[in-house]
Amino acid sequence: MVDKNSRGSRAPFRRGLVWLRNDLRCADNTALYRADKGSDALAAVFIACPETWRSHGDGDNVVAFRLRSLQHLQQDLAARNIPLYFLELSTFAQVPAALAQLAHKLHVDAVFANAEYPLNERKRDEAVRESLREVGVPVEYCTDRTLIPPGSLTTNSGDGFKVFTPFKRAFIARHGDEAMDPLPAPRARSGDHLQLWPEWQALEAENNLVRTIPKTVGDYGVPAGGAERVLDWPVGEAAGLAHLETFSEKVDDYLKLRDFPGVEGTSRLSPYLNCGAVSIRQCVKMALAENGGHWVGKSEGASTWLSELLWREFYQHLVVNFPRVCRNQPFKPETEQVPWSRSKHDFERWCAGETGVPIVDAAMRQLNRTGWMHNRLRMVVASFLTKNLLIDWRRGEHYFMQQLVDADFAANNGGWQWAASTGTDAVPYFRVFNPYSQSKKFDAEGDFIRVFVPELARLSARDIHCPPPVDGYPPPMCNVTDSRKHAIEVFANLKS
Ligand SMILES: Cc1cc2nc3c(=O)[nH]c(=O)nc-3n(C[C@H](O)[C@H](O)[C@H](O)COP(=O)(O)OP(=O)(O)OC[C@H]3O[C@@H](n4cnc5c(N)ncnc54)[C@H](O)[C@@H]3O)c2cc1C
Structure with a gap:
């Protein structure tokens, strides 16, 4: 996909359509800015694809956050007399035809969207470009989710960076002096500006295009059970x-x-x-x-x-x-040979925060209860699952996608593969976090553990990290020293 740099110029046109995705804000939204600049009449559309979202692992928490943020954006745009329409389809495969039909019937001059980078999103966007081309409507995909277009920063030999530190160094050397100034929000239109565009009314009547954003789509519901505190996050x-x-x-x-x-x-x-939103x-x-x-x-x-x-x-x-990382494959192909444990029981104990290792349990319960987990703990629980329990990182990755309110394919996949030593970590496979020393170092008094593991609340700072038998709290499900040694042996024996 070609990312047009947003700040170039194009001929003026009158009717602009912004296709919003994970860019739910007015200010510094490149696609919205580009559309605003060139159009007299401007409208936005958001397309929900719950079946595809489900197949990508998106859970109730992240989808609820997205829909609630969208409601806020609709109000913010309405205050500028820019309508935001909502269309529910089922899968990405339906998007190209639906958007082409919309653009055609509305006599849209151009469609604008901010580029998204996982493989299926890129395939969808290329198919949309093609379907819009058939009805004579150009689409511009803008760089917005990232600071610079992915693919534009390469090593001296022209390859993508595989390791973070050289990537960072190259980024700062080549772009460190750029201002990166945010763009303004779109200007307010007059209350009757859609009269320039009467076809909308007809479309609203005949399609399932609506102005009311539903609280739930497909089989997504408002987060239930323990994760109700996800709703505590203010949105917009x-x-x-x-x-x-x-x-x-x-x-x-x-x-x-x-x-x-x-x-x-x-x-x-x-x-x-x-x-x-930011x-x-x-x-x-x-x-x-x-x-x-x-x-x-x-x-x-x-x-x-x-x-x-x-x-x-x-x-x-x-x-x-x-x-390949978007195809459920490890970044390091040889790690496909790891004989991962298939234990359903062990995995379920990890998910529930019942491993008997207090810092791991506190972290998993924080995730289950709030939809968010601290970065240090994401590394600790991911290392515990993939190294100490030797359970496939893809199961942990999926569970995080299901629970996290900030679930993002690229960051989550990157984080999991880093922790599992199947990814881009510059340190080889023998990085295995010791959950007990991590706990002593980063939660020295045990205050964090006490919040999420009340069974241990009465223990002293000395005992809480590796507790003596406590009624109602399980003993550790594995010996971290032995399991660490075993994991290192397994990785050392992989054939490259
Ligand atoms: C196993 C694992 C899974 C993860 N899954 C996700 C995920 O689904 N979504 C997600 O946004 N982050 C994920 N992260 C990265 C990181 O844990 C979170 O971005 C961070 O905890 C969010 O909290 P914060 O906003 O307070 O971060 P801050 O420390 O304030 O950092 C600011 C921002 O920088 C970015 N960031 C920070 N650390 C990382 C990192 N290691 N990788 C990528 N981006 C980073 C995030 O956008 C974050 O909001 C994961 C990390 C691991 C180890």
């Missing part, structure tokens, strides 16, 4: 930006605090970044401002946070440069 662009603003006051302390799950030391912006450029701009305009600068906290934003960028690029 204003909420996301308020979050960013609050974090800007703490970013200097990020390096000091970011590894402690019991402390609010990270931004918790991931759900907003993933549904697009843009990556808005985040970068804030951090650069705190850092004297440099990627590596006066604030260790801001420099480290900017580096984390580049991890996000790295994984988005990876899915384009190495599409």
Whole structure:
């Protein structure tokens, strides 16, 4: 797919249609900006594909967050007299024909969308380009989810980067001086601006195109059971930006605090970044401002946070440069030989947070209850599942997609493959986190464990990490020293 750089120029046209996806905001939305600039009449459409979402592993939490964010965006656009229509289909395969029909009947001059990078999304977008071409409507896919187009940053030999640190170095060397200024929100239209465009009324009547965004689509429901606290996350662009603003006051302390799950030391912006309520450029701009305009600068906290934003960028690029990771395959092909355990029982104990290893259980219960998990703990539980229990990373990856309110294919797949040593980690397979030492180091007093594992609340800071037998709490399901040794042997014996 060709990513047209958003800031180029094109001939003026009158009717613009923005196809919104995971970019649910008004400000600094490249596709919306491009459409706004060139059209007299402007409308937006969002297409839900619940069957495809389900097949991609998206769970109730992330879909509910997406739909709630969309409702907010609809209000924000309505305040500018820009209508947002909602169309429910079932699969991506239906999108090209539906969009072509819409564009044709509406006499649209151009369609704009922000590029998405996993393989199925790219295939869908190419099919849409083709179907729109048949009805004479151009589509422009803009770079917006990432700072630069994936595929544009390569090694000296022209390949995609396989390791984060050289990627980061090259990014800063080539783009570190760019301003990355956010774009303005679209201008308000007059209340009768859609009178320029009477075909909409007819379409609303004949299609299942609606203005009311449903709370549920397909078989997705409002998150049930233990995850009800997912609904505590405020949604929408204003909420996301308020979050960013609050974090800007703490970013200097990020390096000091970011590894402690019991402390609010990270931004918790991931759900907003993933549904697009906040843009990556808005985040970068804030951090650069705190850092004297440099990627590596006066604030260790801001420099480290900017580096984390580049991890996000790295994984988005990876899915384009190495599409096999979108096909359920490991980044390192030889790791397909790992004889993964098929134990349903062990997997279910891990999912439920009943492993008998307190920090792992606290983390999994945080996930199940809130739809979010601290980054340090994502690494700890992923290492525990894939190394100590030797369970296939794809099962953990899927479970995270099901539960996370910030589920994102590129970051999740990248994180899981990193932890399982099937991915891009520069350190070889012998990186196995010891959950007990991680617990002592990053939750020294056991306060985080106490919140999520109340069975252990009465234990002292000394005992809580590796507790003596406690009524109602299981003994550890494996010996971490022996299982670590076994995992290392398994990986050492893989034939390259
Ligand atoms: C096994 C595993 C699975 C993960 N699954 C996801 C996922 O589905 N969605 C997701 O957004 N992140 C995922 N991450 C990355 C990371 O854990 C989260 O982005 C982070 O915990 C979100 O919290 P925050 O917004 O407070 O992050 P902060 O520490 O404030 O970081 C700011 C932003 O940088 C990005 N970021 C930070 N660390 C990473 C990283 N290691 N990889 C990619 N992006 C990063 C995120 O967009 C994050 O919001 C995963 C990590 C692991 C190890």
